[in-house]
Amino acid sequence: MRESRMTRNGHVRFGERGRETRLSQGRKVRSAPTLFSPILANILLDKLDRFVETVLIPQYTKGGRRTPNHEYQRLLDRSRQLRKKGLAAEADALRKRAQKMPSIDPTDPNYRRLRYVRYADDFLLGFTGPRSEAEEIKQQLGAFLRDELKLELSKTKTLITHARSEAARFLGYEVTVLQKDAKRSARVTEGTRTKIRSINGGIGLRVPLDVLEEKCNRYQKNGKVVDRAELLNDSDFTIIATYQLEYRGIANYYRLAYNMHLLKRLKWVMEQSLTKTLAAKFKKSVSKIYDHYEVELEVDGKRYKGLQTVIPREGKEPLVATWGGIPLKWDIGADLEDQPQRAWGGRTELEKRLLAQVCELCGTTHMLDKIEVHHIRALKDLNRYTGREKPEWVKRMAARHRKTLILCRTCHQDITYGRPMRRQSIKLKDVTALQKARTTMLESRMP
Ligand SMILES: [Zn+2]
Numbered sequence: 001m002r003e004s005r006m007t008r009n010g011h012v013r014f015g016e017r018g019r020e021t022r023l024s025q026g027r028k029v030r031s032a033p034t035l036f037s038p039i040l041a042n043i044l045l046d047k048l049d050r051f052v053e054t055v056l057i058p059q060y061t062k063g064g065r066r067t068p069n070h071e072y073q074r075l076l077d078r079s080r081q082l083r084k085k086g087l088a089a090e091a092d093a094l095r096k097r098a099q100k101m102p103s104i105d106p107t108d109p110n111y112r113r114l115r116y117v118r119y120a121d122d123f124l125l126g127f128t129g130p131r132s133e134a135e136e137i138k139q140q141l142g143a144f145l146r147d148e149l150k151l152e153l154s155k156t157k158t159l160i161t162h163a164r165s166e167a168a169r170f171l172g173y174e175v176t177v178l179q180k181d182a183k184r185s186a187r188v189t190e191g192t193r194t195k196i197r198s199i200n201g202g203i204g205l206r207v208p209l210d211v212l213e214e215k216c217n218r219y220q221k222n223g224k225v226v227d228r229a230e231l232l233n234d235s236d237f238t239i240i241a242t243y244q245l246e247y248r249g250i251a252n253y254y255r256l257a258y259n260m261h262l263l264k265r266l267k268w269v270m271e272q273s274l275t276k277t278l279a280a281k282f283k284k285s286v287s288k289i290y291d292h293y294e295v296e297l298e299v300d301g302k303r304y305k306g307l308q309t310v311i312p313r314e315g316k317e318p319l320v321a322t323w324g325g326i327p328l329k330w331d332i333g334a335d336l337e338d339q340p341q342r343a344w345g346g347r348t349e350l351e352k353r354l355l356a357q358v359c360e361l362c363g364t365t366h367m368l369d370k371i372e373v374h375h376i377r378a379l380k381d382l383n384r385y386t387g388r389e390k391p392e393w394v395k396r397m398a399a400r401h402r403k404t405l406i407l408c409r410t411c412h413q414d415i416t417y418g419r420p421m422r423r424q425s426i427k428l429k430d431v432t433a434l435q436k437a438r439t440t441m442l443e444s445r446m447p
Contacts, residue, residue, distance in 0.1 A: 369408035
């Protein structure tokens with residue numbers, strides 16, 4: 001990333017279909033099958049990497065250092081002379097004027113740089129050079145993808161943006177070239193303490209505002225924060241843990257964004273939705289919910305207000321679900337999770353159930369049997385079992401309004417072939433308790 005500080009006049013951006021569309025449409029379509037799995041993308045786009053690295057980059061790399069801006073140099077020289085003569089005020093004025101212009105020639109025709117980065121099917125090119133050449137690069141890239149890989153560049157997502165004044169999108173982030181003449185750091189040059197422009201040309205990563213809005217909208221209806229009806233049948237433990245998982249996923253994902261403090265708003269919206277959900281579940285007021293669940297949390301020596309519920313267990317550590325206590329601390333060195341689309345929006349209920357690897361009928365875990373997912377097309381299909389005692393699995397799916405059931409292979413086969421169940425079903429609440437215990441265990445192992 002440091003290298004891309006060269007990025008200047010043009011910024012080419014070729015984001016392929018997929019991730020952003022999927023995200024902006026919310027979690028409903030998030031699991032929709034995508035053309036590219038990350039692995040498939042890597043196999044296919046390995047050719048693209050080689051094309052960019054061996055053809056485009058050499059073609060668009062020119063020159064060593066950019067030529068200095070002569071006007072800038074002239075002003076600084078003059079300022080120095082004035083200072084020697086004791087005319088400090090005049091010297092400062094000239095220096096100020098110089099610092100409004102670039103120290104090098106940004107349009108140096110003998111200087112070109114092209115940088116490339118790809119993650120799965122999303123990629124970004126940073127280019128130092130005129131827009132017309134950025135267009136050429138885009139054409140060449142499009143032709144290569146079409147002729148060699150039979151792929152089309154997305155018209156709407158393949159954008160050339162001016163990196164100083166606009167932002168390019170990459171992996172859900174906005175990427176910009178920083179430009180703020182007023183941001184200075186002290187430096188001693190030739191014995192005088194001066195301040196130099198310190199961030200210009202650096203790369204900045206931001207949470208895009210529309211992404212933030214879209215995340216907030218998931219908890220809102222007509223501009224008002226609402227509860228989540230689909231969680232009302234879950235325990236307070238699961239509800240609190242679900243919100244926290246979702247929020248933590250987003251916060252961790254945007255750890256690299258210098259404006260990540262904006263997630264404060266998302267947290268506020270989510271907290272309202274969470275407390276409203278608990279209030280609706282227990283038919284109590286939101287303030288009663290705070291009275292009951294509010295705790296003070298201490299994270300890295302700092303105090304935060306949060307919500308918490310604890311399930312004591314005999315002879316074992318209690319199970320704790322917590323809302324809050326996630327510092328919005330920018331960390332440019334943070335590692336992103338390998339599969340950001342999973343962390344995005346937190347894990348879904350289904351992902352968590354899958355993660356737990358518990359058969360939702362007999363309670364077997366993956367240690368004893370292979371865990372599979374049983375799907376039905378629509379909940380109304382469950383009504384086909386009329387006139388006789390509904391099988392336990394049908395009751396269970398209907399009761400929880402779910403189209404999936406996580407099963408061990410034995411139970412799954414018995415259901416699929418309509419055979420009597422070989423394993424005895426355990427109570428639904430015991431299944432939930434098992435899942436919770438196992439996800440909590442897994443969660444605690446995550447960094
Ligand atoms: Zn089973």
